[in-house]
Amino acid sequence: MKALMKMAEGPGHLEFRDIPIPEIGDDDLLLKVSCCGVCGSDLHIEDWVHPCDPPVVLGHEFAGVVAAMGKNVTGFAEGDAVAFRRGWSPYPGTQSNGGFEGYMRAPANCMWKTPAGITQAEASQFETLVTPARAVRDMGKVKPGDRIVVTGVGMIGLGAVAIAAIEGAEVWAMGTERDLAERLPIATQVGAARTLVFGDQALSEIAEWAPRVWIEASGAAAAVEGASNVVAKGGTIVSPGLGSGPWNVNVGRMSFNSISLLGMWGGNIAHLDDIARWMQEGRLDIKPMLQSMPLSEWREAFDMLRRQEGVKVVLVP
Numbered sequence: 358m359k360a361l362m363k364m365a366e367g368p369g370h371l372e373f374r375d376i377p378i379p380e381i382g383d384d385d386l387l388l389k390v391s392c393c394g395v396c397g398s399d400l401h402i403e404d405w406v407h408p409c410d411p412p413v414v415l416g417h418e419f420a421g422v423v424a425a426m427g428k429n430v431t432g433f434a435e436g437d438a439v440a441f442r443r444g445w446s447p448y449p450g451t452q453s454n455g456g457f458e459g460y461m462r463a464p465a466n467c468m469w470k471t472p473a474g475i476t477q478a479e480a481s482q483f484e485t486l487v488t489p490a491r492a493v494r495d496m497g498k499v500k501p502g503d504r505i506v507v508t509g510v511g512m513i514g515l516g517a518v519a520i521a522a523i524e525g526a527e528v529w530a531m532g533t534e535r536d537l538a539e540r541l542p543i544a545t546q547v548g549a550a551r552t553l554v555f556g557d558q559a560l561s562e563i564a565e566w567a568p569r570v571w572i573e574a575s576g577a578a579a580a581v582e583g584a585s586n587v588v589a590k591g592g593t594i595v596s597p598g599l600g601s602g603p604w605n606v607n608v609g610r611m612s613f614n615s616i617s618l619l620g621m622w623g624g625n626i627a628h629l630d631d632i633a634r635w636m637q638e639g640r641l642d643i644k645p646m647l648q649s650m651p652l653s654e655w656r657e658a659f660d661m662l663r664r665q666e667g668v669k670v671v672l673v674p
Contacts, residue, residue: 390458395672418484421440440471440484442626486520509532529552564586574598
C-alpha cells in the first residue's frame with residue numbers, strides 16, 4: 358500500500374512510497390483508512406519546525422473502517438466506521454505511523470464508532486475540533502451574551518467561531534485580505550455576526566466595545582499585540598494558534614487591567630460528545646470547510662494549505 362512518510366530529520370524528506378499493511382496486536386484494530394486531514398503541524402514536520410521520529414507515516418486526523426481486530430477487542434465489529442477519540446503514545450503521525458496510508462494500526466481503546474449521521478470526513482475532524490472547543494469553553498469560558506473576537510479563520514479559528522456561536526456568544530471573526538473570497542464567508546455561514554479584515558481600522562472598531570475574550574487562532578504576532586491593546590479589563594486572550602517568533606504585547610496595559618494571556622496545546626476530549634451531538638442536530642456544520650483529494654495528490658494539498666486556499670483538505674487513500 359502507499360503511504361506518505363517523513364524519512365529523515367531535517368527539512369523535506371517526505372516520500373510517497375510502498376509499505377506493507379501493518380500487523381496488529383491483541384488490543385488493536387486494523388483500520389482501512391477512509392480519510393485523513395492535512396494539519397498545519399504536518400507542514401511544520403516537513404519544514405522541521407515541529408519534530409517527529411522518522412521514518413514515520415504522517416497524519417493524525419483520521420477516520421476509518423474496521424478491517425480486522427485483535428483477539429482481546431470487544432465492542433467493535435468488522436465493517437464499523439470509527440474515528441480517532443483520543444491519542445496514544447507513541448503519538449500517531451509523529452512518533453508512530455499515522456493516517457496517510459491505506460491501512461493503519463490503532464489501539465481499540467483510543468477509537469470510537471462514528472456516530473450516526475456523521476460522514477467519515479467530518480469524523481476525521483473530531484481530533485481537530487476538541488481544540489477550539491477547549492479554547493472556547495475551558496480557557497475562554499465563553500458565556501451566552503458574550504461578544505468575543507476570533508482571529509484566524511483556518512480550521513481552528515472557524516471551529517472556535519462555530520462553537521462560540523453555539524454557546525450563545527456574538528462572534529466577530531477577523532482574517533486577512535486573502536480570506537475575503539472564501540474563509541470569511543464561511544465564518545459568517547458557521548455563526549460569525551461580523552467579519553473583518555485585520556488591521557488598524559478593525560482594531561479601532563473593536564476597541565470601542567472591548568471584548569472579554571479574544572481567541573487568537575492565526576499564530577500571527579500582530580494579532581496577539583492587537584489583542585493586548587483592546588481586550589477588556591479582566592479579559593482573556595487564548596492562543597491555540599501555532600505561532601513562531603517573539604510577541605510584542607502591551608504588558609503594562611495587561612498588568613494594569615488584569616488581562617490574562619493563555620497559551621494552549623491540544624484539545625479536551627470531554628467535549629467530543631457535545632461536538633458529535635451538535636453535528637447530528639445540524640448546529641455544527643463543518644462541511645463547507647472540507648475538501649477531499651486523493652492521497653496521491655498530497656503535494657498539492659500541502660501547497661494549498663501553505664497558500665491558505667480552502668480550509669481543510671482530507672486525503673483519501
